[in-house]
Amino acid sequence: MILGVRWIAYKGKEPDILLMTTKISKYSGSGDPSTPSGPTGRLRRRRGSNEVPPEAIKENGSDLLVNDINKYKSMLIRTYSSVWMIGGFAFIIYMGHLYIWAMVVVIQIFMAKELFNLLRRAHEDRHLPGFRLLNWHFFFTAMLFVYGRILNQRLANTVTSDKFLYQLVSRFIKYHMVTCYFLYIAGFMWFILTLKKKMYKYQFSQYAWTHMILIVVFTQSSFTVANIFEGIFWFLLPVSLIVINDIAAYFFGFFLGRTPLIKLSPKKTWEGFIGASVTTILSAFLLANILGRSQWLTCPRKDLSTGWLHCDPGPLFKPEYFALPEWFPWREIPILPVQWHALWLGLFASIIAPFGGFFASGFKRAFKIKDFGDSIPGHGGITDRMDCQMVMAVFAYIYHQSFVAPQSTTIEMLMDQILMNLTLEEQLDLYTKLGQMIQGRQFGESYLNN
Amino acid sequence: MQKDNDSGGPSTPSGLTGRLRRRKGSNEVPPEVVKANGNHLLVNDRNKYKSMLIRIYSSVWMIGGFAFIIYMGHLYIWAMVVVIQIFMARELFNLLRRAHEDRRLRGFRLLNWHFFFTAMLFVYGRILNQRLANTVTSDTFLHKLVSGFIKYHMVTCYFLYIAGFMWFILTLKKKMYKYQFGQYAWTHMILIVVFTQSSFTVANIFEGIFWFLLPASLIVINDIAAYFFGFFFGRTPLIKLSPKKTWEGFIGASFATILSAFVLANILGRFQWLTCPRKDLSTGWLHCDPGPLFKPGYSPVPQWFPQWFPWREIPILPVQWHAAGLGLFSSIIAPFGGFFASGFKRAFKIKDFGDSIPGHGGITDRMDCQMVMAVFAYIYHQSFIVAQSVSIEVIMDQILMNLTFEEQRALYMKLEQILQEKVFGES
Numbered sequence: 001m002i003l004g005v006r007w008i009a010y011k012g013k014e015p016d017i018l019l020m021t022t023k024i025s026k027y028s029g030s031g032d033p034s035t036p037s038g039p040t041g042r043l044r045r046r047r048g049s050n051e052v053p054p055e056a057i058k059e060n061g062s063d064l065l066v067n068d069i070n071k072y073k074s075m076l077i078r079t080y081s082s083v084w085m086i087g088g089f090a091f092i093i094y095m096g097h098l099y100i101w102a103m104v105v106v107i108q109i110f111m112a113k114e115l116f117n118l119l120r121r122a123h124e125d126r127h128l129p130g131f132r133l134l135n136w137h138f139f140f141t142a143m144l145f146v147y148g149r150i151l152n153q154r155l156a157n158t159v160t161s162d163k164f165l166y167q168l169v170s171r172f173i174k175y176h177m178v179t180c181y182f183l184y185i186a187g188f189m190w191f192i193l194t195l196k197k198k199m200y201k202y203q204f205s206q207y208a209w210t211h212m213i214l215i216v217v218f219t220q221s222s223f224t225v226a227n228i229f230e231g232i233f234w235f236l237l238p239v240s241l242i243v244i245n246d247i248a249a250y251f252f253g254f255f256l257g258r259t260p261l262i263k264l265s266p267k268k269t270w271e272g273f274i275g276a277s278v279t280t281i282l283s284a285f286l287l288a289n290i291l292g293r294s295q296w297l298t299c300p301r302k303d304l305s306t307g308w309l310h311c312d313p314g315p316l317f318k319p320e321y322f323a324l325p326e327w328f329p330w331r332e333i334p335i336l337p338v339q340w341h342a343l344w345l346g347l348f349a350s351i352i353a354p355f356g357g358f359f360a361s362g363f364k365r366a367f368k369i370k371d372f373g374d375s376i377p378g379h380g381g382i383t384d385r386m387d388c389q390m391v392m393a394v395f396a397y398i399y400h401q402s403f404v405a406p407q408s409t410t411i412e413m414l415m416d417q418i419l420m421n422l423t424l425e426e427q428l429d430l431y432t433k434l435g436q437m438i439q440g441r442q443f444g445e446s447y448l449n450n
Numbered sequence: 451m452q453k454d455n456d457s458g459g460p461s462t463p464s465g466l467t468g469r470l471r472r473r474k475g476s477n478e479v480p481p482e483v484v485k486a487n488g489n490h491l492l493v494n495d496r497n498k499y500k501s502m503l504i505r506i507y508s509s510v511w512m513i514g515g516f517a518f519i520i521y522m523g524h525l526y527i528w529a530m531v532v533v534i535q536i537f538m539a540r541e542l543f544n545l546l547r548r549a550h551e552d553r554r555l556r557g558f559r560l561l562n563w564h565f566f567f568t569a570m571l572f573v574y575g576r577i578l579n580q581r582l583a584n585t586v587t588s589d590t591f592l593h594k595l596v597s598g599f600i601k602y603h604m605v606t607c608y609f610l611y612i613a614g615f616m617w618f619i620l621t622l623k624k625k626m627y628k629y630q631f632g633q634y635a636w637t638h639m640i641l642i643v644v645f646t647q648s649s650f651t652v653a654n655i656f657e658g659i660f661w662f663l664l665p666a667s668l669i670v671i672n673d674i675a676a677y678f679f680g681f682f683f684g685r686t687p688l689i690k691l692s693p694k695k696t697w698e699g700f701i702g703a704s705f706a707t708i709l710s711a712f713v714l715a716n717i718l719g720r721f722q723w724l725t726c727p728r729k730d731l732s733t734g735w736l737h738c739d740p741g742p743l744f745k746p747g748y749s750p751v752p753q754w755f756p757q758w759f760p761w762r763e764i765p766i767l768p769v770q771w772h773a774a775g776l777g778l779f780s781s782i783i784a785p786f787g788g789f790f791a792s793g794f795k796r797a798f799k800i801k802d803f804g805d806s807i808p809g810h811g812g813i814t815d816r817m818d819c820q821m822v823m824a825v826f827a828y829i830y831h832q833s834f835i836v837a838q839s840v841s842i843e844v845i846m847d848q849i850l851m852n853l854t855f856e857e858q859r860a861l862y863m864k865l866e867q868i869l870q871e872k873v874f875g876e877s
Contacts, residue, residue: 178833192789200797208639352612358619366627402605409852411861417845430842431869434862
């Protein structure tokens, strides 16, 4: 607090009591500042804690972190909250798949709440009671749809022991799409029936905004959860790479940053960007080796239990030994094939994922907001932390589906799936379909050979 | 009438008194129309016969063209859906574009079409990959190309999308951020609305033209019946959003739709061209075993039917009961798509989405109820008619994408062995 006052006095301005109160309350997370009138009788305009103070926007050149005198203080606060976030995250990883899923759901709810609140205009909302409830209705429908699709098979595998529950779950799986559709249509009809005469434009904008938020939030979280159940490795590695990239960019920029990177984010520098890229790719290679040795992280979870996991990790996690030149202390090093995949993930995390951050910065500039929220001291809201993660989660899922799964899917695995998950009728059905597909191709090839 | 038929906007003549008239875009609602809310029922409109003639003329052309395309087959229907999509997207893209801001942002419209192309590749690649694989069995080179495409389909579409995303960010201009973000969000909403319903429509088409033709016809019948019931009997307004709609039209159309659904399903269900699914992308004639839904069950005519009725028992296809359900949905819930579009036009003060079709407005005006119906028809079909387990689809997908042809054959042999043991072991 004292540092804050000294900083403002150093800047050569009359101590702006309101600005000081705003900064302090933002760090400690308490309520809005009030509007005192100063001794000269002028009413100071209440500055929302989310608005960018105008002098920050004008001095574009001197915004680099190297020049900011307050940087050590802010670095301490950011480090403090980062340590808490990383510690909590590591604990959840230890607890297991189901708890990670719960964490993703909680993060989603907070992100959606921040984003729903963002463009809401208070005075119009008073005319429309129940409109916020509509937003949460759509949120609930989306959650049912997305998680129902991803987890229906695993849900069925969990309740095989109880006949009644199994019937209930199979019925749920069968009519899952219809249920979600009718929930959505109910929300759609409710929206239309509550359109009020002079508020059409506001209501339609809010409706579109709700859809955009839900799409952004649920696409990436559904892919994240799909990755988790394929093996925590495929969730933990991309997330860690983004965190490493962020931290490395921050410190490279802190100590070496000179050339600004992009006008959208004036605090980012080319030195930070390149330094972080090299660091990320290197740590991807190493981290994959370390993480790939743990069965807790590499085994897929076939049901919704929480116990310990044992499985055959598959060809990707079996070490191959490479011989090294003489001047190295070790004769040969074990390389897991998955490390080469991790290199690609690292490359993407350092080059393309930051564009998620640029998008969020541009968005904040467009709508003149400083942060999406203020839940995390020194970092802003949850959406501020998740912007790059979202782009990475989608890429990790698609990469896994296209390049990793074909390598690690074997005939035995598919046979196991078929025998375990399908009833006899379904197996016969699959058999006929597969036969049709193969015979079609066989006929074509033999025709060609003749 | 001039507004409905001409394409360009009116110019700005300055009147003899020297006043400059504000140029009224052909899409803006003339203020007197909005104020006289009560006098809007079709019964009171003097010009109604003239407008009815124009609507009938263009309706006849639309229905005729549609019937021709149905006769041509699945591939041509798909092409028609794609063409309709392109026109809808173009209408909607143009709608909220502001001319003076666009002049400073070159290449921004190109970005919209880039996202459109990516969405098309993604959606149709997913639906048709299985059928595409079945079509190119004869040529090994094409076969390799197609399997490569199927395998790397998601990655390709993802990188196309990311390229567009990065292009968008790199072309953000200083004082235009808000406009550009608004346009970006608008583009996404349009593509979602347009592609969700068209992807479900195309999925329905390849399951059997019946499942595309019946819902589309029901919406058309509902529209036409509501128009004529409102024309002759309309008195009580239905909803403030659409002042021309009446309760009499709504209820009359509901009855007409459910009845015609029942009858139409019987007529349409007798043709193999309409009821057989298409397994590949060929265009030839189709023969198949239609399945239990399309086999007539004879039920005796009830006692209270008059004596002169020639038939003692009537053939009812089981699918007719499903059709009654579809009819119910299309008369009660699908009109909400029309209300949504009306509310949207009121909110943004536009009269029609476009002016391609004389008497009806733009293509989006015709498709608004169809969109809601297409999604419902697909979901109904997947849940109640096919009753296909999601697990089979997931496993088939995995087999198709992750195994080579030899591995697939090996899996098939193994499965054959195990199933034979199971089936013959039990008997």
